[in-house]
Each structure stands twice: as C-alpha cells, then as structure tokens.
Amino acid sequence: MGIQGDYHIHTPLCQHATGPIEACVERGIELGLREIGFACHNPLPAGVGSDVRMREDQLDDYVRQVTALRERYRGRIEVLLGIEMDYVEGLEEYLAEQVDRYPWDYIVGSVHYLDCECQLGAWKGELPFDAEEQYTRYYGLVRHMVRSGLCDILSHLDVPKRSGRMPGQRGLQELDLTLKEIARADLCIEINTSGYRHADLELKETYPAFSIVEQAMALNIPFIVNSDAHAPEQVGLKFKEVEAFLRQKGCRQLARFKQRRREMYPI
Numbered sequence: 600m601g602i603q604g605d606y607h608i609h610t611p612l613c614q615h616a617t618g619p620i621e622a623c624v625e626r627g628i629e630l631g632l633r634e635i636g637f638a639c640h641n642p643l644p645a646g647v648g649s650d651v652r653m654r655e656d657q658l659d660d661y662v663r664q665v666t667a668l669r670e671r672y673r674g675r676i677e678v679l680l681g682i683e684m685d686y687v688e689g690l691e692e693y694l695a696e697q698v699d700r701y702p703w704d705y706i707v708g709s710v711h712y713l714d715c716e717c718q719l720g721a722w723k724g725e726l727p728f729d730a731e732e733q734y735t736r737y738y739g740l741v742r743h744m745v746r747s748g749l750c751d752i753l754s755h756l757d758v759p760k761r762s763g764r765m766p767g768q769r770g771l772q773e774l775d776l777t778l779k780e781i782a783r784a785d786l787c788i789e790i791n792t793s794g795y796r797h798a799d800l801e802l803k804e805t806y807p808a809f810s811i812v813e814q815a816m817a818l819n820i821p822f823i824v825n826s827d828a829h830a831p832e833q834v835g836l837k838f839k840e841v842e843a844f845l846r847q848k849g850c851r852q853l854a855r856f857k858q859r860r861r862e863m864y865p866i
C-alpha cells in the first residue's frame with residue numbers, strides 16, 4: 600500500500616536531465632513502486648524553448664524508448680508513457696495533434712511561460728510586471744489549459760513561488776477560481792515533490808504547498824504524487840512525507856492512469 604507510482608520522470612532527451620532511463624526504472628523497483636511513468640518535456644514548434652526540451656524529430660524515439668522499457672520490465676514494474684505538455688496559448692492545434700498522434704497513458708499539463716513567445720518564464724524573478732500580474736497571468740493560462748481538454752494532470756500548480764514572489768490577494772483569488780475550474784473539469788492535481796530539492800526555493804515544500812492541497816481536497820479534486828525527477832536518484836523523492844500528510848488529512852486514495860483513463864486506488 601501507499602503511493603504506488605511516480606508519473607513525472609524526465610529523460611536526457613530534454614537536455615537538462617541525466618539518465619540512463621533504465622536507472623529510473625530500477626530505482627522505482629527498489630522503492631517498491633508498482634508503476635513508473637515518463638513525462639519528458641514535449642517538443643514545441645519553431646525552436647521555441649528548444650534548450651529545455653526534445654526536438655520534434657526526437658519524439659518518435661522517446662515513445663520508442665519508453666515502450667521498449669515497458670516490455671523489458673514487464674512483470675516487475677509497469678512502465679507508462681506520458682508527456683509533460685507545455686501549454687502555450689495559440690499552439691492548441693499543434694498540441695492537440697501531438698496528443699492525438701501517440702498512445703499516451705496520460706498528459707501532464709504545465710504552464711512554464713507567461714507569454715506566447717515563451718520568453719517570460721513563469722517563475723522568473725525579473726519580469727516586466729509585479730507579482731500580482733505574474734500570478735494572474737499564470738493562473739489565467741492554467742485555466743485556459745484546463746478548458747483546452749488537452750491534459751489529464753495539472754503539474755506544479757504554484758510554481759511561480761520559485762521566483763521568490765508570493766501571491767497577494769488578487770493572486771489568491773485567481774488560484775481559488777482555478778481550483779474550482781479544475782474541480783468542474785474533473786482533472787487531477789499533481790503533488791510535485793521537486794520543491795524539496797530546488798535550491799532557489801526558500802521554503803522547501805511541494806508544488807503546490809500543502810495548504811493549497813487542502814483547499815483542493817475540500818473540492819474533492821483527485822491527486823497524484825510525482826517527483827518530477829531529472830535524475831534517477833530523485834525518483835520517489837519525499838513520498839513518505841507526502842503520504843503521511845495525506846493520511847493525516849484523511850485523503851485515502853490517489854489517481855493512476857492508463858490510456859488516458861483515470862482510476863483511483865487506496866493508499
């Protein structure tokens with residue numbers, strides 16, 4: 600029992616993760632996980648954000664690598680095929696085509712940029728506007744992503760805090776609105792443990808913070824716990840701590856996915 604999967608694992612194809620990918624699977628087995636899912640950064644057109652993602656011509660290879668692992672580890676751990684999709688306004692058709700083209704088990708939806716040109720990082724310390732605008736733009740884009748129907752899981756939902764700036768009243772209202780929309784759309788929120796290892800995060804905690812997880816719990820939003828591992832040793836990071844918190848708050852089940860269908864399992 601307990602948390603049985605880690606669905607947000609990167610591969611060296613995105614140029615800022617280390618492998619080998621087999622080592623991530625081995626680590627998952629070592630931790631006693633039943634499932635391990637890869638969700639590397641998706642390609643975007645016209646070289647947008649090209650330094651932190653795989654190229655378009657590498658996507659087939661990514662799918663092939665993960666599918667091969669599934670066969671290789673069958674019976675020991677289930678390997679799932681996911682992708683971390685960057686939601687960028689205006690690219691919905693492009694993204695929909697990418698989503699349709701492969702047999703994904705799930706899509707992790709992320710907002711990493713606050714503009715269509717992908718120049719303004721969602722957690723950049725220096726932006727041409729204040730923190731309220733930063734959070735307002737960020738949550739506005741998350742809601743667009745929710746409405747787009749392109750993803751199953753919403754990743755690191757309060758990632759702008761990595762900038763060191765916290766939301767004010769307006770930002771918090773935007774968050775509240777966003778959580779309600781996620782609940783209506785029946786989507787799943789990721790509890791991402793990478794905040795425990797992010798050097799630039801002053802308070803080491805999950806994305807989103809436990810207080811936001813509690814807010815989402817009150818709306819009956821389902822959760823999944825992921826490490827966002829960019830190296831094999833990061834797989835399953837701090838899962839025990841998150842599990843203890845969830846139990847303490849009365850959360851008794853977590854989501855799992857297969858072929859983009861969600862089911863809940865008891866923890």
Ligand SMILES: [Zn+2]
Pocket residue numbers: 609613615640829
């Ligand atoms: Zn990354």
Ligand SMILES: [Zn+2]
Pocket residue numbers: 683709711754755
């Ligand atoms: Zn991300």
